[in-house]
Amino acid sequence: MRIPLRDLVCAAAITAALMATIANAQNRREPRSGGGFMSTDLMRALDANRDGRISADEIQRATRALQALDRDRDGALSFDELGITRRPGFSFGRPSGFGRGGGSSRSGASRISRSGLVVGSPLPDVTIFDEQGQPFDLKQLKGGHTVIVFGCLT
Amino acid sequence: MSHPEQFGYVRPFSLKERLDHIQEAKRSLGTTIPWLCDALDNRFKHAMGSANNSEFVIGPDGKILHMRDWSNPSLLRTELAKLAGEVKNPTQVADLNLDIQDRKPAAARGVVRRLELPGQMRAVKVLPQDSGQPFYVKLRAEVDSGLLSSGTGQMYLGFHLDPLYEVHWNNLVAPIEFKVESAGETKVTPAVGKGPKVEAEADVDPREFLVQLENAHPDRPLKVSVRYFACNDEQGWCKAVTQEYLVRIEADRDAGQRSSRGRSSRFRGGSRPRPGGFNR
Numbered sequence: 001m002r003i004p005l006r007d008l009v010c011a012a013a014i015t016a017a018l019m020a021t022i023a024n025a026q027n028r029r030e031p032r033s034g035g036g037f038m039s040t041d042l043m044r045a046l047d048a049n050r051d052g053r054i055s056a057d058e059i060q061r062a063t064r065a066l067q068a069l070d071r072d073r074d075g076a077l078s079f080d081e082l083g084i085t086r087r088p089g090f091s092f093g094r095p096s097g098f099g100r101g102g103g104s105s106r107s108g109a110s111r112i113s114r115s116g117l118v119v120g121s122p123l124p125d126v127t128i129f130d131e132q133g134q135p136f137d138l139k140q141l142k143g144g145h146t147v148i149v150f151g152c153l154t
Numbered sequence: 155m156s157h158p159e160q161f162g163y164v165r166p167f168s169l170k171e172r173l174d175h176i177q178e179a180k181r182s183l184g185t186t187i188p189w190l191c192d193a194l195d196n197r198f199k200h201a202m203g204s205a206n207n208s209e210f211v212i213g214p215d216g217k218i219l220h221m222r223d224w225s226n227p228s229l230l231r232t233e234l235a236k237l238a239g240e241v242k243n244p245t246q247v248a249d250l251n252l253d254i255q256d257r258k259p260a261a262a263r264g265v266v267r268r269l270e271l272p273g274q275m276r277a278v279k280v281l282p283q284d285s286g287q288p289f290y291v292k293l294r295a296e297v298d299s300g301l302l303s304s305g306t307g308q309m310y311l312g313f314h315l316d317p318l319y320e321v322h323w324n325n326l327v328a329p330i331e332f333k334v335e336s337a338g339e340t341k342v343t344p345a346v347g348k349g350p351k352v353e354a355e356a357d358v359d360p361r362e363f364l365v366q367l368e369n370a371h372p373d374r375p376l377k378v379s380v381r382y383f384a385c386n387d388e389q390g391w392c393k394a395v396t397q398e399y400l401v402r403i404e405a406d407r408d409a410g411q412r413s414s415r416g417r418s419s420r421f422r423g424g425s426r427p428r429p430g431g432f433n434r
Contacts, residue, residue: 055247055248057248110203110221110222110223111203111204111205111208111223112202112203112205112208112221112222112223113203114203115202115203115204117202117203117218117221118218119218119219119220119221120217120218121217121218122216122217122218123212123216123217123218124197124198124201124202126193126197126198126201127193128190128191128192128193128197128198129169129173129190129191129192129193130188130189130190130191131173131176131177131180131188131189131190131191132173133169133170133173133191136190138198138216139216141212141216142214142215142216143214144214145211145212145213145214145219145234145237145238146211146212147209147210147211147212147230147234148190148202148209148210148212149207149208149209149210149225150199150202150205150206150207150208150209151206151207151225152156152175152179152206
């Protein structure tokens, strides 16, 4: 099955409402079950600033974002291009459900926690690099509050 | 890189390329926040739990105060307000006017059809061998689950132009050629391959192949050599390049996942590919 791009663009407003619901659920820290509606790939395409919601501006840019998913340039999006895996008997979505929100340190299921890190753990003793490629010792972060967000361009 | 090919980018092979990605991200996001660059072995990511979009608040003593698997800006703002006080006019995401732009390709896209993969595949470790020049083309190797578990199955070899170098294929000369050399009992079919003849003078589409492996083992890496002809119109050069990789049949957890996994429905009415051949 393929979904014409224009239909998906029209659905963007509905999607935004759906996302607000999901975001609220995450803020309440409710346990999430499998079978989410929207694929992470689709959310990543629409949610350009990665803030977990699709803003009015992002809705305006939805056409371009959806066109970027159309890898074979045939003007339509397949489930595969949307990153949606259909499961027999129910809906489609990743086994882990929509998104990867939550996962605070209070959750034993957190991927970070499974790695052994807990609140109070020191930063690891590793040397990485600054933007100019110069070695950066994480100890330099001491002395003030720092926010570290892991991410990449894609 | 969590989603190779998204916005056209592919996995960097060198620290310089990774630093270039940061500059690309800064440019496209229009941000001035400081960025840190993990080492190519992803030591920082691994030490911090290997979650792709995780978020940490670090205290003045260098210890973790808050952490979560997936960044949550509103929750983060609340936490920061408690730590540092409320901000009267906080910057809103809309103020940043973020607009990630697809990098302009060096030549046409959509000229050569993408390969139809037989199902979900997993990236395996690719070790580029120093050739004294940049990897204008980068190999991505993926295998089916059977190959990982039994040593027998299909392997995808995708040769992707790196947009950082603004190069394109030169289709006026002989197409890309690859050769896979195996050791011991490992058998590769076909062990050599050639890209399609393309009518357009230039394009930037990946050149993709499927090969069949038998008795593959992580301890017996495959040597993949490739020869291609690349051009950079901006800099006015075209050159033949020969480069080599070692491919280990071992899942690469840092290789990310392409957005369209198991692109079985990519081409309507398309036939399944034959090993070593293009889906034409």
